[in-house]
Amino acid sequence: MSFVILGHCCKDGSCLQVCPQNCIHPAPGEPEFELVEHLYIDPAACIDCSACVDACPAQAIKPDTALTETEQTYAEQSGVYFDLLATSRSPRITTPAIPTALGSGPIRVAIVGAGSAAMYTVRELLQRSSSVQITVFEQSSHFGGLLRTAVSPDQQGIRQMARLFDVPFADPRVETRFDTRVGVEVTMQSLLKRYDAVVLAHGATRPREIAAAATTDVHQAIDVLVAAYAAQTDGTGPVGLLAGPTAVIVGGGNVALDIATTIAKRRIITRAGAPISRVVIVARSSASQPSFTFSALHELSQLDVDISVDTGGTRIGVDSKDPLARLLSAFAREGSAPTRSARLSVELIFGQEVTALTTAEGRIRLDTDKVAAGGRVRLKTAAGNVVTADSVIMASGFTCEPLPGVALRSDGAVDNHHGRVVSPVSGEPIEGLYVVGWAKRGGRGGVGENRRCAAQTVDMIVADNG
Structure with missing residues (x-):
């Protein structure tokens, strides 16, 4: 075995x-x-x-x-x-580097946010110093961040990672101040004056903006998932959220597939109580480099769904070494038009970037830029149909909440160099200010990625306070 x-x-x-x-x-x-x-x-x-x-x-x-x-x-x-x-090649045996300890003197660190990035940062700091004093500022009434509020109840293994918070946050060197917003109840300037280091770990939870008509039938992915998961946890049944049987999901990452899976499991239905029969996922990425993982597509494929793939002209081979490419190739070979033998058809359309949403004849119509051609076109399927929908769910990624004096990059992350936050004016590191997690990397990478991300940022704190 x-x-x-x-x-x-x-x-x-x-x-x-x-x-x-x-x-x-x-x-x-x-x-x-x-x-x-x-x-x-x-x-x-x-x-x-x-x-x-x-x-x-x-x-x-x-x-x-x-x-x-x-x-x-x-x-x-x-x-x-x-x-x-x-x-x-032969596997390389790697020897973990011994982390550098903080100086022997006391050091005070403030951490903004109490999600998984903060948790790994707290653990890293506690392991490197016996005299460090850490204060965590969290705007909500609990720790865990998206790990607590936006992970499906189906993913019990990931949800139970919340137990990793128990030991570090119970350490006497750590104080947590809930219901405290940096920039409102406490200023960034006061934190920089009172602490030797301030670490931004507030994540990237603001949905990316896309020009859209003002309508109640355009939803944000995080709101949809939180509502569906809360209903499942409470046992209140499906969420009657969408306007009709056709939904377009804008964005091609794991969140988009998670929504499709949730719809396939009948946890999201129409406001009239009817099931959703068609989901179209519009991905900006190329079919050769999808933004979602094999496991996300594999989980969806095991449900009562017909999946079709429009590669946008990109060739993907069934003989690829990549299991995700092989799975996508299988769906693409079956043709882009769904067979509709299942209760739900899911159409994956690659290489299309949505730039605007407009209403037409009482429905939502998408205007897009075709990435491959570079010209503005109406979004069409391989069969030549213009995509219209009763509802649209925006799953096109997240950016950081802006903080005074903190510059954001074009990808929505805090402008930084290996975890040191840089000035929006000079481009030089701001003394005592650091960043970790999605706020550092942009809204990408799983929970475990925060462990190495936190170690790198703490390395910068050690170097600056040695």
Whole structure:
């Protein structure tokens, strides 16, 4: 028996640190680490010790004998990954670098936000100093951020990562001030005066703006998901939210597929109580580099849905080594017109960027820029149909909430250099001000990515306060 890592792996790397066989790859520092969706366990080297199971914060590791039929694909992927690895190169054994400690003197750190990025930052600071004093400012009444409010109840492994907050936030060196907004109840200037370091960990939760007609039938993805998940948790039944049977989702990331999955499970219906019968997902990205993961599309494909893919002319091969490319190729080969044998048809359209929404004959009509051609066109399917919809759900990404004196980049993240926030005027680092998480990287990367992100930012704090 060996163990298998499933698609909701957070890539936090805790499993690598406890594996006695060094059989989990790729590790941070190996070339494939940034490219893979999840880590892999070598079935030939695994000795069934289960240390990785206990260490995994997302509960994403199972014995191969306990896999469901749907999960078998991850065991197959592990075998393929290590077969390819054996023919290309030997796995590199990486030795984790020993983190540099903070100075021996007391240091006071303020952290803005109490989501997963803040949690990893608190852990990193506590591990590097016995005299650090940390104050966390959180605008809501609880910690956890999107991990608490926007993760589907279906993803229990990810949701239970909230338990990682228990130990660091209970440490006597940490104080948490809930219901406190930086810029309102407390100013950024006062924080910079009172603390040796201020770390912005407030995330990127403001939806990207797209010009749209003022209408109640344009919804933000985060609002839709929160409403659907709250209803499921409360047991109140489906959310009657959308105007009619056709919905367009603008954006092609995991959030877009999560909404489609939620609709397929009949957790979102029309205001009249009828099911949604057609979902069109409009992705700006190319079919050769989709913004969603294999596991997100695989989960959707296991439901009662007909999936079709319009690649926008981009060729994707079934013989690709990438499991996501192979899955997309299978749907594209079946033709872009949905067969409509299932209760719900889901159409994935790549290479289209929505720039405006207008109403037409009582329905929503999308104006777009065709990325490949560079010219403005009406959004059309491969069959030549103009896409109209009863409702539109915006899932085109997030930007940071602006803070006084803090510059944002074009991708909506805080302008920074390796975690040091830079001045919007001089471009030089602002003394004592740092950033971590989505606020640092832009709205991308999973929960586990915050661990390495926090370590880099704390490295900057150590260097500046040595």
